[in-house]
Amino acid sequence: xxxxxxxxxxxxxxxxxxxxxxxxxxFASMLxxxxxxxxxxxxxxxxxxxxxxxxPRGYVMKPTLPLSFFGVNDSVKKExxxxxxxxxxxxxxxxxxxxxxxxxxxxxxxxRNAINRKTFSTDDSGVFSPYGIEEINFLKEPTLYVxxxxxxxxxxxxxxxxxxxxxxxxxxxxxxxxxxxRVELDENFKGFENISSSYYLTLSPTLLxxxxxxxxxYYEIFNRFGKHSNSNxxxxxxxxxxxxxAVVKLKKQQEYIGKPINNGYxxxxxxxxxxxxxxxxxxx
Numbered sequence: 001x002x003x004x005x006x007x008x009x010x011x012x013x014x015x016x017x018x019x020x021x022x023x024x025x026x027f028a029s030m031l032x033x034x035x036x037x038x039x040x041x042x043x044x045x046x047x048x049x050x051x052x053x054x055x056p057r058g059y060v061m062k063p064t065l066p067l068s069f070f071g072v073n074d075s076v077k078k079e080x081x082x083x084x085x086x087x088x089x090x091x092x093x094x095x096x097x098x099x100x101x102x103x104x105x106x107x108x109x110x111x112r113n114a115i116n117r118k119t120f121s122t123d124d125s126g127v128f129s130p131y132g133i134e135e136i137n138f139l140k141e142p143t144l145y146v147x148x149x150x151x152x153x154x155x156x157x158x159x160x161x162x163x164x165x166x167x168x169x170x171x172x173x174x175x176x177x178x179x180x181x182r183v184e185l186d187e188n189f190k191g192f193e194n195i196s197s198s199y200y201l202t203l204s205p206t207l208l209x210x211x212x213x214x215x216x217x218y219y220e221i222f223n224r225f226g227k228h229s230n231s232n233x234x235x236x237x238x239x240x241x242x243x244x245x246a247v248v249k250l251k252k253q254q255e256y257i258g259k260p261i262n263n264g265y266x267x268x269x270x271x272x273x274x275x276x277x278x279x280x281x282x283x284x
Contacts, residue, residue: 001147001148001149001256002148002155003146003191003192003276004148004158005145005146005185006146006159006162006184006186007143007184007185007186008141008143008181008183009141010138010181012169012177012179012180013135014135014170014171014179015134015135015136015173015178016136016170016172016179017053017054017171018142018170018179019204019205020052020053020203020204020205020244020275021224021241021271022171023144023165024050024051025271026170026171027049027161027165028272030165038152043261046149047149047256047260047272049146049147049148050147050204050272050274050276052144052146052203052276053244054104054142054144055085055104055143055144056104056142056143057140057142058087059087060201061245062083062084062086062099063086063091063201063218063245063280064218064220064243064247065218066218069096070097070099071096072097082101083100083101084099084102085100085101085104086098086099086100087100088192088278091278091280092279092280092281094281094282104140105137106136107135108134108137109132110132110133110134110135111130111131111132112130112133113131114131133173143186145203147256147276159183163182163183166183192278193279195279197279197280197281197282198215198251198282199247199250199281199282200254200277200278201245201246201247201277201278201280202242202244202245202247202276203244203276203278204244204274204275204276205224205241205273205275206241206244206257206274207239207241207242207259207260207271208246208257211258211259213251213252213254213257214248214249214250214251215249215250218246219242219246221240221241221242223240224238224239224240224241237263239263241273246275248277254277256274256276257274257275257277258273258275259273259274260274261273
């Protein structure tokens with residue numbers, strides 16, 4: 001598989017933060033609507049494409065490890081907890097104490113009105129009823145890592161599809177212009193450093209149960225409540241997923257870990273539980 005990095009230029013605010021499994025879901029929906037069967041039989045084949053979360057340029061998320069692994073003094077532990085990112089270079093060299101407090105996004109509440117075109121009011125009763133939504137604005141240029149099967153996609157096709165996704169808009173409220181962005185292939189990126197280590201960092205939400213290659217793992221979990229708009233049944237089963245930034249110790253080298261899962265009630269509705277992994281040195 002081949003690894004690419006894209007420069008992302010947001011052209012609007014977002015309502016959903018772009019995480020790898022969500023980006024895959026919208027990407028897969030685009031292919032299905034076009035009649036493209038590249039992802040057919042996804043549950044029984046090797047992954048064709050894996051997305052990372054949106055990340056600050058040159059950074060990845062801080063590894064999910066106990067504070068003792070970072071070698072910081074007790075006097076600065078409170079401040080260190082606020083640092084959510086680490087440069088890719090420092091991570092791979094094992095300089096875990098060099099985490100930084102990088103402000104990638106800013107969240108603000110915007111007040112909006114939903115207009116009923118029949119009554120020309122914001123409520124069926126004619127009462128003025130505005131509502132608030134939280135909008136995400138990117139303060140730094142985000143990047144996106146994509147690992148893909150070269151027999152299934154070309155870099156040109158992949159770039160074109162991502163550009164289309166950016167024009168349409170990603171996630172919630174894309175129908176009113178939210179989640180729009182432009183993409184540009186980062187030609188200077190040549191892949192991660194080939195570090196001789198058993199430790200890896202995940203770049204997106206992952207499903208790790210049943211992974212025989214994992215020797216040890218440090219992680220946080222969260223609930224994913226998904227919705228499928230292309231089936232007769234609009235709901236999926238809730239999932240318990242491993243949050244981005246998990247640290248895994250593997251028995252043998254891999255480019256990615258995880259698995260997909262069918263979480264539909266009556267109809268097939270699969271979720272990507274794969275993540276790109278970054279090898280890094282771990283002392284002690």
